[in-house]
Amino acid sequence: xxxxxxxxxxLIEDWFGSGELFTITRPDRAKTLPCRxxxxxxxxxxxxxxxxxxxxxxxx
Numbered sequence: 001x002x003x004x005x006x007x008x009x010x011l012i013e014d015w016f017g018s019g020e021l022f023t024i025t026r027p028d029r030a031k032t033l034p035c036r037x038x039x040x041x042x043x044x045x046x047x048x049x050x051x052x053x054x055x056x057x058x059x060x
């Protein structure tokens with residue numbers, strides 16, 4: 001990956017196209033724990049697709 005910073009929302013739009021419907025939420029467990037994770041759910045014609053992204057302690 002390049003050193004260019006992009007938001008997760010912009011990356012998702014790049015990957016799936018800006019016309020796709022998607023939501024970005026925190027997984028249930030991350031709401032109560034100091035976990036740096038988000039879940040991206042994309043509505044696809046073949047069914048929903050979910051991906052979980054984690055941020056490490058060093059920010060990567």
